[in-house]
Amino acid sequence: MSAATPGGTTERSSATPAAPTGDTGDAGARPAPRFRPDIEGMRAIAIGLVVVYHAGVSGLPGGFVGVDVFFVISGFLITGLLVREVTSTGRVSLARFYARRAKRLLPATGLVLVTTVVLTWLTVSAVRWRDFGLDIVSAATYVVNWRLAARSVDYLAEDVGASPVQHFWSLAVEEQFYIVWPLLLVLLAWLLRRRPGLRPRRVMAVGIALVIVPSFAYSVYLTSVSPATAFFVTPTRLWELGIGAFVAIGATVWTRVPRVAAVVLGWVGLVTVLASGFLLTTDVAWPGYAALAPCLGTAAMIVAGYTSGPAGPAGVLAWKPLVWVGGISYSLYLWHWPLITAATAYWGDLGGTRGLLVMAVAVIPSWLSLRLIENPIRFAPALSRSNRLALSVGGNFTALGVVAGLVLVLLVPGGSRSQAAVGAAPLGAEALTGTTGKPGSVASLKSIASYVPSALEAEGDVPPYPPECQVDQESPDPVVCDWGDPNGTLTVAVVGDSKIMQYYSPLDEIAKREHWKIVSMTKSACGFHDGVQEAKGEPYTSCTEWNRAVLADLLRSRPDVVVTAERINEALADPADLGSLSTATMVDAMARQWTRVTDAGIPMVVIADNPSPGQIAPVYECIADHGGDLSACTFDRARGERESGAAAQLPAAERVQGVRVVDIRDSICPERTCVPVIGGVMVYRQTSHITDTYARSLTDVLAAALVPEVEAATGG
Structure with missing residues (x-):
């Protein structure tokens, strides 16, 4: 809802009578x-x-x-x-x-x-x-x-x-x-x-x-x-x-x-x-x-x-x-x-x-x-x-x-329970290694004395990629960004929306370790498919145009593998009817687009989207509103998965030969109830995205799941 103005003029509503003829x-x-x-x-x-x-x-x-x-x-x-x-x-x-x-x-x-x-x-x-x-x-x-x-x-x-x-x-x-x-x-x-x-x-x-x-x-x-x-x-x-x-x-x-x-x-x-x-x-x-x-x-x-x-x-x-x-x-x-x-x-x-x-x-x-x-x-x-x-x-x-x-x-609160205290370094997902998931359980919330980033800082805990690498919602033109190892022996194309770019930090580190050159083409709120999304109450036509251009670029440049992720799980069955959004339509749209890539001999890896907090989003605001009470800001994993991009990604991947799935959701929500803090790190920022601090803690987990799939797909 946009706000308008009454035009705060200083003058009374008046007009000057003028001479009936000429310009006197x-x-x-x-x-x-x-x-x-x-x-x-x-x-x-x-x-x-x-x-x-x-x-x-x-x-x-x-x-x-x-x-x-x-x-x-x-x-x-x-x-x-x-x-x-x-x-x-x-x-x-x-x-x-x-x-x-x-x-x-x-x-x-x-x-x-x-x-x-x-x-x-x-x-x-x-x-x-x-x-x-x-x-x-x-x-x-x-x-x-x-x-x-x-x-x-x-x-x-x-x-x-x-x-x-x-x-x-x-x-x-x-x-x-x-x-x-x-x-x-x-x-x-x-x-x-x-x-x-x-x-x-x-x-x-x-x-x-x-x-x-x-x-x-x-x-x-x-x-x-x-x-x-x-x-x-x-x-x-x-x-x-x-x-x-x-x-x-x-x-x-x-x-x-x-x-x-x-x-x-x-x-x-x-x-x-x-x-x-x-x-x-x-x-x-x-x-x-x-x-x-x-x-x-x-x-x-x-x-x-x-x-x-x-x-x-x-x-x-x-x-x-x-x-x-x-x-x-x-x-x-x-x-x-x-x-x-x-x-x-x-x-x-x-x-x-x-x-x-x-x-x-x-x-x-x-x-x-x-x-x-x-x-x-x-x-x-x-x-x-x-x-x-x-x-x-x-x-x-x-x-x-x-x-x-x-x-x-x-008046913004300063030192509070939601800010990290001096002491042991926060581990994030690393705290889950060798455990039965207790650091990610509801019971563990009571023992958490401090965490990073704070509820007031989580929104700004974003990956450090250049802003131009993420095309805004208005532009239909892809922007190609190079990162990872510039002299890498394997070219990995990273495409999708901000959900793939939430992994920028761990992907960049993995690419440097494995000598991958990453070329990314990403767009805000726009997944990699050939359907029509809805955005801001209207068909997201620039996303459709962007996808056509990205597909053409991939078929022309022929990277060794394409890695993608996305948040949106619904597309319009009828582009003229905003009431026709459905997950089934998005599954079809993903499968068609991905098939064009794999039919060209380019393998794909899909990173399953993390569970979405849904109704309690943004999580950090929930924590601030509840006086730092972490238990008030948990959510059901099954519901979060239904509301995430994975609801369309996983069925689409099953339908396309040559598409592999990397699923690290257990390291983001290890139990039936998802919690806002794991290993002293705030998990979520901005709707359903994870904080960059938590994403960095997932580097080894993501590497263990992604590297074998990329090697298997490329014959490396």
């Missing part, structure tokens, strides 16, 4: 802005789309378009303010502009961020405090969109979940736009003073076109190749604010639109926005060209509002309850998401009904903060007289948010 609005006295209640109504519709969508109401799958509506409105209002200043004075006062924004936006932001820290501390596992604390710091400084963009394509971050300040991404986009756009207008104002014959609005239109066109082109491109990144980053969103800015620049034209045409235009715009909310789904790559619908629909409503009168949607949008909701939209947006994430962390999935109840509760702090914090500061006479004082007040509230986020980071 570019000169003369600065006209007083006219309040437009219909724009407050548009804000109400936008925030309604957002909060109902975030509440989890299934009937509004495209509610995320509310963010696009707000972007256009914000671009229109702020540009209208700046245009009036340029056309009446010939200049732009950056100090006054930023002072107005500081006193309007930052007090509420600081208050919400401090409250978010408290809610996170009360409801979220300590494992997440560092991530979320740094998110809060990024939100306070309006750069969180870039942090979230990086996380969205980082498979190691899949356990982090929704940030309590995820909704600040779009506020960050706006603020970054309002650093660039006023500076551009300052430059244009300077140009107009040097060339007094130029028409200001036309020059500004060219200036904003220089923002809109490349931004839209980049948005379409990046959305097609990396939609997770495109959703958050600023360059893909600037054109949406630019559309609003373009509408503001053209105010003198819109006042001449015939009333009948304006009425039709306005209703078409409103229907387009509402239809986007009800008909679009998260299956549509966003923003890209698809975002044109809500953006142009919003622009149409704003343009129509100049001349349509009550016959257009402006008559409905000016309804007092809508205007009231629009008036608190910024506050409601700030408050609703932290309350949703806190309620979800405490109660689990809320469902539509409870989600809407949380949204109703969010109205209370929204109204109170507007009345008691935002408006008193915004309209304080002393702050209106002094830009420096207004900026200082805003800066102090920003500092408050930064400090609050850092406090949450500092």
